[in-house]
Amino acid sequence: MSPLPDVDRPSMEDRLALRRLAELFSLPRLERGWVWLAGAGPGDPGLASFLTFAAIAEADVIVSDALVNDSLLALARPEAKIIDAGKRGGKPSPKQAVISGQLVNYARKGLRVLRLKGGDPFVFGRGGEEAQALVRAKIPFRIVPGITAGTGGLAYAGIPVTHRETNQAVTFLTGYGADGKIPDFRWDAIAQGSPTLVFYMARKHAGEIAARLIDAGRPIDEPAAIISNASLADQTTQLTTLGELGRVALEAQTPAIIVIGENVRLAAGLDWLGAALHGRVLDPDPLKNSTLRNTG
Numbered sequence: 001m002s003p004l005p006d007v008d009r010p011s012m013e014d015r016l017a018l019r020r021l022a023e024l025f026s027l028p029r030l031e032r033g034w035v036w037l038a039g040a041g042p043g044d045p046g047l048a049s050f051l052t053f054a055a056i057a058e059a060d061v062i063v064s065d066a067l068v069n070d071s072l073l074a075l076a077r078p079e080a081k082i083i084d085a086g087k088r089g090g091k092p093s094p095k096q097a098v099i100s101g102q103l104v105n106y107a108r109k110g111l112r113v114l115r116l117k118g119g120d121p122f123v124f125g126r127g128g129e130e131a132q133a134l135v136r137a138k139i140p141f142r143i144v145p146g147i148t149a150g151t152g153g154l155a156y157a158g159i160p161v162t163h164r165e166t167n168q169a170v171t172f173l174t175g176y177g178a179d180g181k182i183p184d185f186r187w188d189a190i191a192q193g194s195p196t197l198v199f200y201m202a203r204k205h206a207g208e209i210a211a212r213l214i215d216a217g218r219p220i221d222e223p224a225a226i227i228s229n230a231s232l233a234d235q236t237t238q239l240t241t242l243g244e245l246g247r248v249a250l251e252a253q254t255p256a257i258i259v260i261g262e263n264v265r266l267a268a269g270l271d272w273l274g275a276a277l278h279g280r281v282l283d284p285d286p287l288k289n290s291t292l293r294n295t296g
Helices: 012-024 050-058 096-108 127-136 149-156 187-193 206-215 242-251 262-270 272-278
Strands: 035-039 061-063 079-086 113-117 141-144 171-174 195-200 224-229 234-240 256-258
Touching: 012 149, 035 096, 035 127, 050 141, 050 242, 050 256, 061 096, 096 113, 096 234, 127 141, 127 187, 141 262, 149 195, 149 206, 149 224, 171 187, 171 256, 187 206, 187 242, 195 206, 206 242, 206 256, 224 242, 234 242, 234 256
Parallel strands: 035 113, 035 141, 061 079, 061 113, 171 195
Antiparallel strands: 195 256, 224 234, 224 256
């Protein structure tokens, strides 16, 4: 069990207000013996859904990922048990079977169980595996989608996932397979099949990924970006090219999301966060005028 986060906890009045809002919208309640698999969004607590807020406030047990914002966990009742089930690269982490077993065991005790996952539980979050374990154990459950880093992180960097002038398709991929290596994709199909590629968990293998894409026909000077700590106050965006991606990635912070495609150029005109925090002047025609500049 992890210590409760050292952040301001809401008052009883705040909790009652949250409950009244849930009732106002006729939201479902997290019932005893149920498990909710809920997304917490990419980092900014304001991007979590209202269903997720309500579930945190009601849960008896919260099994939480490492990337969940502490401000969200502070909504938990003082008597709630918060279990750290975060998986961190290169560090001891709980096995997936152990996590799934905890969800089943706590639900069988008649407790209200919340599995709180960064981003969206069904987007590279192994939520499907946990839901299958609940089905096998005949445990009732609900899926609460969340904003994934591949959309929310890009939006906070001023990079549209799709844009009429640059791309009408996007492909989401993981850069880290179960064996710790890059997945065995058909790189020629990926390189030619989608104008925009968004990679999760790819910083470690960014150089190798870039090399395979270039070998498969992607331009060496194609725009790319690495967004670290997406949607948080310390978010950074490093703009580069496909040819330089591996070198730049070595210096990037984790967690990070990588995007490759012409839509990256739009950051020069749509980096609303950088404009708000650092007074940057936005380019009204970034596709015509911009060159890649580091906005971190």
